Amino acid sequence: MSSDLVIDVRNVTKRFGGITAVNDCSLSVRRGSITGLIGPNGAGKSTLFNIVAGNIVPDSGQVIFDGKDVTGCKPHELFRIGMLRTFQIAHEFSQMTALENLMMVPGDQPGEHLVGMWFRPGLVQARETEVRKKALDVIDFLKLGHVRHELAGNLSGGQKKLLELGRTMMVDARIVLLDEVAAGVNRTLLNDLADNIERMNRELGYTFFVIEHDMDLIGRLCDPVIVMAQGQKIAEGPMAEIRANPAIIEAYFGAPAEVA
Structure with missing residues (x-):
């Protein structure tokens, strides 16, 4: 594995009964990046995110964190070695x-x-x-x-999200997993939140892995952006390339005017 990969997901599969939520999926997060993970409802991105975060154990495949196989490790074990997560609903x-x-x-x-x-x-x-x-x-x-x-x-919803972000700064985080950071946050505080994520990345060297439905926020923060569908990675690149891909726009974002 290249030393600049903080997260390396290798051929991960997860089934729930007869449904395959994640299907032989591989992707990676590079050190110092703000990497976005997007896709339609049912794409498997939340399940994959939970596998990386230690909340779900995959049926097969591996999650490598900073060169160490952490497949099946619990969230508190990952916390101790520098993987921190914020939640869609703040846990203050x-x-x-x-x-x-x-x-x-x-x-x-x-x-x-x-x-x-x-x-x-x-x-x-x-x-x-x-x-x-x-x-x-x-x-x-x-x-x-x-x-x-x-x-x-x-505190307001946005202030609670900022507080959660602050909690990741209290320890030596190697990567921060951001789960729907825009949910329940007004646009003014969301701009503050985005500013701070960018500052943490630029000034303090934080690496972020972001799952998010707000395409404007993804477009502002993330490079690269990974697109999932039907449990697999189907595309990766800068948001400009993702937006310009007609197949992805039609299948996952609707008409071009909606994502321009």
């Missing part, structure tokens, strides 16, 4: 502040253990200070300072 701790939500992310903090709290209070305090500083830096980066002490449950 609603009764904690935005700042506290971010501070919860890093694992194995000494304050999580009674021994550390009782016998190493200095270490606990030092680590908490370090995590708090990191969280404040993330909040500043995402321009969420005005809501840092607001309960996360009170």
